[in-house]
Amino acid sequence: MxxxxxxxxxxxxxxxxxxxxxxxxxxxxxxxxxxxxxxxxxxxxxxxxxxxxxxxxxxxxxxxxxxxxxxxxxxxxxxxxxxxxxxxxxxxxxxxxxxxxxxxxxxxxxxxxxxxVPAGSPEASRRLFGMSRPISGTLVETYLRGRGIMTLHGTGSLRFNPRCYYRPEDHGPTETWPAMIAAVTDLGGLQTGAHRTYLDPFGLDPGGKGKAPIDTPRRAMGDLLGHAVRFGVPTSVMAAGEGIETTLSLRCALPDMAMAAALSAAHLGAILFPPTLRRLYVIRDNDPAGDSARDTLAERARGAGIEAIVLSPELEDFNDDLRHFGLHALRVSIADQLTRQDRLRYLKRAA
Known part of the structure; x- marks a missing residue:
């Protein structure tokens, strides 16, 4: 119109x-x-x-x-x-x-x-992303910076919706909360789903890390299996992890490396590989589900002729490392986990 x-x-x-x-x-x-x-x-x-x-x-x-x-x-x-x-x-x-x-x-x-369109369908996810706006100057930017994530260039796959619908799992009345909307795309860039992180509109609650005080502040919709929230365009090297915040935390240390967030351990194990990929860094979470996803993805990558290298955090995940130890310490901790070639290519630029 x-x-x-x-x-x-x-x-x-x-x-x-x-x-x-x-x-x-x-x-x-x-x-x-x-x-x-x-x-x-x-x-x-x-x-x-x-x-x-x-x-x-x-x-x-x-x-x-x-x-x-x-x-x-x-x-x-x-x-x-x-x-x-x-x-x-x-x-x-x-x-x-x-x-x-x-x-x-x-x-x-x-x-x-x-x-x-059917609720939760890929088309519904595209409509939701389309009616949301860029994150600059919004609560999403505040939320991410509150978690120590300062590198936000190339985050066009993230948007802000000030009044995103939320239906409690007990079928209570529908509510609206501000939300970070992430586009889930296939290897060709087609949006197949969306992920919603509902946010606290009144500020950053240290206990909830800025998420809305509701039972399930994270929800996904659409076709997710094999696909991911993508940051940067992969060539021969990329990194893949579970959560958006975990992946963006590592990206603060390696801002030029393409990365993808699969949104869960199960989906990380099933993520599809770009045809140009030759080396994959698996961003591990320190929990049993993370160990399982690491093993599954690494085995699939090696079976496809792709070198798989696991990046492990000191604490529960890389966002915890970033917030507790700082960016310099995070770079130091992953330096020895990268190949020499990638250390020179990515960490030198980030220094």
Missing amino acids: PRRDAAELAHRLGEHAEAVCRHYLSNGRRSGNYWQVGNVRNAPGRSTYVRLSNSPKGPAGKWTDAATGEHGDLLDVIRDALGLIDFKDVADEARNFLAMPRSEPEQRSSRASATP
């Missing part, structure tokens, strides 16, 4: 702001010139304010969530209240509410794109 059409729709909705709020935010109530509700997902509460008429502070329909600092317009309210992903679905819903006709070209083009 052209941007001017979106602005026009938001303006038209603003002319009927109270009616929109009563329909989509029914758990709220009017208070003066505002509609108050818990959030734009229609949770009970009073932290979100929707302006009901134009004022010197701004136009009708603009909202702010005082708890998170998020803000938007009534198109965002429709999207989040109904859990829509594709913006064309949001526009269609807005037009239906306003009883506005769609233009003929848009009617034709929107039918396919507005088709619902």
Whole structure:
């Protein structure tokens, strides 16, 4: 949809702001010139304010969530209240509410794109990644830097979603949390899945390391087996590990080496090899699952004629090493684990 059409729709909705709020935010109530509700997902509460008429502070329909600092317009309210992903679905819903006709070209083009997709499917993961934004200046950047990860160039596979849907495993009501969204891709670069790390919007909790205080702050969707979250383009050498943070921690020490995060021990053992690969560094976690993944992946690599070398942390994983010992100590600890050729190629540049 052209941007001017979106602005026009938001303006038209603003002319009927109270009616929109009563329909989509029914758990709220009017208070003066505002509609108050818990959030734009229609949770009970009073932290979100929707302006009901134009004022010197701004136009009708603009909202702010005082708890998170998020803000938007009534198109965002429709999207989040109904859990829509594709913006064309949001526009269609807005037009239906306003009883506005769609233009003929848009009617034709929107039918396919507005088709619902199965939850957790590769297409759903692509939509989620597409509606998220780059991490620069966001809570994702704060989260990663809070874990000691300062090397963030080449992290286009990571994005930020300020209100990512979360359904508790006990089938409780759907919640929204800010989240780091990671694209899982195949060897050709096609996105096959996504990984969500839900984040604490109120700051970095040392106990939770910045993750949201929910039962399962990490979730994946789509087709994951054999694929990975990728940083850099592999040539003859690359490294592969389990978690995103563990892999990015090693990348702080070896910023020019291509790396891939398989997201779990089981998936690490099954990761597919680029055709140009000649040497693989296996990023090991210090636990039984990590040992099993190390052995499985190393055996598969050697069977494919690829040299496999295991990189082992001092503590539980390389993020623990980075946070407790610092970057210089991490470089020293892995120097002897690299081949001489790769020491000169990668550590010299990182020094």
